[in-house]
Amino acid sequence: MKVKICGITDVDSAHVAVQAGADALGFVFAKSKRQIRPEQAKQIIEVLPKEIEKVGVFVNEDPQVIESIVHSCGLTMIQLHGEESPDQCQGYSLPIIKAFGMSEKQDLVNTQLYLNDYLLLDSPKGAYQGGNGVRFDWSLLTKWNSNKKLILAGGLTPENVREAIEVTQPYMVDVSSGVETDGKKDHEKIKAFIQNAKGA
Incomplete structure (x- = not known):
């Protein structure tokens, strides 16, 4: 698995995640309590192993701004977490992860309009577009077949990630607030989350 x-803002947390077996790290460039400046992200990305995916998270951002940050930071994937249309998710230099808030079956139907290979299914947006620590109804995904690579997010924790994987069978699981304590990345929670996900 x-x-x-996601929501990496410091080198120490990045190193802990990588050493624990993370496959991808997310850097949030949109308005968020985990927002990071491009120059900060670049400093972290420069010391990461080549094989780790470095994902930039953007919300309704200008494509030229995204591409500028992609090239200045050394990102390897782009996550679009706003109301971007299918057309607005095309034409980038890197693979696109399109995020969707899930509250009903129709939300899954809407994902079929998008041609991107990666779909991130998250809880409905709250104060921010993601990272709100709320899980959606995983049963929405039962009997749902897609040729997309499904990334499951929203309210995942070290305690529930095994169950989430068993129920939804995703390509990847994505966590941010679920591995934090008092709004900061908790290194022990990061290790536990990755261990439990990999062991599922």
């Missing part, structure tokens, strides 16, 4: 630790 592949694991993405």
Whole structure:
């Protein structure tokens, strides 16, 4: 099982995640309590192993701004977490992960309009587009077949990630607030989350 630790803002947390077996790290460039400046992200990315996916998270951002940050930071994937249309998810230099908030079956139907290979299914948006620590109804995904690579997010924790994987059978699980304590990345929770996800 592949694991993405999102909302990375410091080198120590990045190293802990990588050493614990994370496959991808997420850097949030949109307005968020985990927002990071491009120059900060670049400093972290420069010391990461080549094989780790470095995902930039953007919300309704100008494509030229995204591409500028991609090239200045050394990102390897782009996550679009806003209301981007299918057309607005095309034409980038890197693979696109399109995120969707899930509240009903129709939300799954809407994902079929998008041609991107990666779909991230998250809880419905709250104060921010993601990272709200709320899980959606995983049973929405039963009997749902897609040729997309499904990334499961929203309210995942070290305690529930095994169950989430068993129910939804995703390509990857993605966590942010679920491995934090008092709003900061908790290194022990990161290790536990990755261990439990990989062991599922």
